[in-house]
Amino acid sequence: xxxxxxxxxMFVPFVANAAGTYxxxxxxxxxxxxxxxxxxGRQSGYSSQYSRYSTPSYxxxxxxxxxxxTANVATQPQQATGVQQQSGKSGFWLNAGITHEIGQxxxxxxxSGSILSYDNLAWNVFDLSxxxxxxxxxxxxxxxxxxxxxxQWGETRMVDDDISNGGFLVTTWIExxxxxxxxxxxxxxxxxxxxxxxxxMGFNFGFGLTDMFQIGGVKFTPSxxxxxxxxxxxxxxxxxxxxxxxxxxxxxxxxxxxxxIIVHLADGKQQIIWREDINEPMRIPDNAEWVDTGxxxxxxxxxxxxxxxxxxxxxxxxxxxxxxxxxxxxxxGRIELGLPGYKSVGDQPYRFDWxxxxxxxxxxxxxxxxxxxxxxxxxxxLSDYVAxxxxxxxxxxxxxxxxxKTYLDGNYYTDWYNQILNDDFGGDETAMLDPxxxxxxxxxxxxxxxxxxxxxxxxxxxxxxxxxxxxxRVGINAKF
Numbered sequence: 447x448x449x450x451x452x453x454x455x456m457f458v459p460f461v462a463n464a465a466g467t468y469x470x471x472x473x474x475x476x477x478x479x480x481x482x483x484x485x486x487g488r489q490s491g492y493s494s495q496y497s498r499y500s501t502p503s504y505x506x507x508x509x510x511x512x513x514x515x516t517a518n519v520a521t522q523p524q525q526a527t528g529v530q531q532q533s534g535k536s537g538f539w540l541n542a543g544i545t546h547e548i549g550q551x552x553x554x555x556x557x558s559g560s561i562l563s564y565d566n567l568a569w570n571v572f573d574l575s576x577x578x579x580x581x582x583x584x585x586x587x588x589x590x591x592x593x594x595x596x597x598q599w600g601e602t603r604m605v606d607d608d609i610s611n612g613g614f615l616v617t618t619w620i621e622x623x624x625x626x627x628x629x630x631x632x633x634x635x636x637x638x639x640x641x642x643x644x645x646x647m648g649f650n651f652g653f654g655l656t657d658m659f660q661i662g663g664v665k666f667t668p669s670x671x672x673x674x675x676x677x678x679x680x681x682x683x684x685x686x687x688x689x690x691x692x693x694x695x696x697x698x699x700x701x702x703x704x705x706x707i708i709v710h711l712a713d714g715k716q717q718i719i720w721r722e723d724i725n726e727p728m729r730i731p732d733n734a735e736w737v738d739t740g741x742x743x744x745x746x747x748x749x750x751x752x753x754x755x756x757x758x759x760x761x762x763x764x765x766x767x768x769x770x771x772x773x774x775x776x777x778x779g780r781i782e783l784g785l786p787g788y789k790s791v792g793d794q795p796y797r798f799d800w801x802x803x804x805x806x807x808x809x810x811x812x813x814x815x816x817x818x819x820x821x822x823x824x825x826x827x828l829s830d831y832v833a834x835x836x837x838x839x840x841x842x843x844x845x846x847x848x849x850x851k852t853y854l855d856g857n858y859y860t861d862w863y864n865q866i867l868n869d870d871f872g873g874d875e876t877a878m879l880d881p882x883x884x885x886x887x888x889x890x891x892x893x894x895x896x897x898x899x900x901x902x903x904x905x906x907x908x909x910x911x912x913x914x915x916x917x918x919r920v921g922i923n924a925k926f
Contacts, residue, residue, distance in 0.1 A: 641681050
């Protein structure tokens with residue numbers, strides 16, 4: 447038999463099969479494992495606003511959701527205080543808070559058959575926001591802006607799964623003479639690493655109409671704005687197992703796959719031992735010089751094996767609601783819908799066949815992703831000018847069909863190509879690229895260079911990703 451490989455990298459096992467590769471063994475998909483964000487994503491928007499400055503007690507109806515940065519204007523008449531009453535529809539506010547969030551980030555590759563996820567992410571996030579409300583007579587225009595910074599708390603586990611989503615094609619085997627396809631060699635891999643020391647940064651700004659309408663005792667403030675969130679995660683101490691398989695069979699609903707066994711014959715040819723019947727044992731030819739297991743191996747990566755920087759940013763529409771319980775206490779909520787863009791840039795430094803520091807890139811343009819943000823909050827007055835708030839936040843970012851790119855190390859492939867050319871074919875490139883008697887590896891490298899212009903392999907619609915989180919925030923709100 448002879449092997450015509452879509453990717454003859456089985457002889458360099460780490461290249462084709464390491465878990466976390468975006469680029470499949472066939473180079474048909476730039477990604478086989480790869481990017482929502484920290485669920486503190488909104489805290490930067492936590493601002494509180496007030497409506498009246500002269501009330502004898504701290505009237506919490508002046509506050510809207512600190513999460514939304516919208517002002518809740520008290521429309522009821524003030525109590526007589528002996529001082530001239532001021533407009534309740536203007537003023538400056540400043541909010542600060544700390545949030546503890548638990549989240550998950552996952553992305554799934556369609557063609558390359560891989561899922562990578564960071565589960566149970568924990569963040570401690572500090573946020574600061576400010577705003578001003580302008581009294582326009584019958585309504586109030588408010589502007590606000592916020593900033594937040596978060597640090598990953600503790601450790602979380604990263605799982606790079608190239609098994610449950612199907613695995614990746616390593617090579618296709620055909621029978622010499624007949625050119626009949628025998629089967630495919632499929633790579634499966636799984637690795638688990640530790641993530642810690644990540645960070646996040648976000649900002650937002652918006653415009654709204656304070657208490658634009660009211661239903662019963664609930665006041666509503668619509669707003670529009672722009673939100674930005676970026677976080678970085680790294681994986682260290684990654685442990686993995688890569689296994690190449692050939693024929694797979696289903697037995698009582700259970701899928702079983704035979705490992706790939708490659709035999710190197712005395713005449714220099716290679717032959718895969720293919721078990722077409724699960725009950726038939728594999729046989730080793732008498733003229734075999736040695737046998738290997740293809741790309742089946744265990745690996746350990748003690749340093750940084752995966753590094754991702756992910757950004758979600760874009761416009762949003764929001765609706766804030768506030769209900770005044772009494773003079774000093776109120777509850778409020780927020781619904782925010784956004785259409786951000788998505789971009790995730792990754793580096794896998796142990797991949798010697800990829801460029802660094804940018805190895806892979808997933809991207810969907812503005813309006814290509816979706817964001818849902820929710821908030822429930824309770825506010826109580828500590829004085830006429832200061833209030834305490836505590837709330838629960840929820841964020842969900844998702845993107846479907848993002849495009850993927852893998853940035854290959856052109857020098858690595860060029861050096862390999864030239865080595866085969868000079869050492870095995872005496873510089874005769876025509877002979878080396880002959881489809882019948884040439885080098886399958888050299889032919890595939892040549893095809894790879896043509897299919898990936900500039901050594902950048904692109905796959906459209908490859909990535910589905912989501913980031914979700916829930917947090918508990920405690921904040922302090924002040925007016926001036």
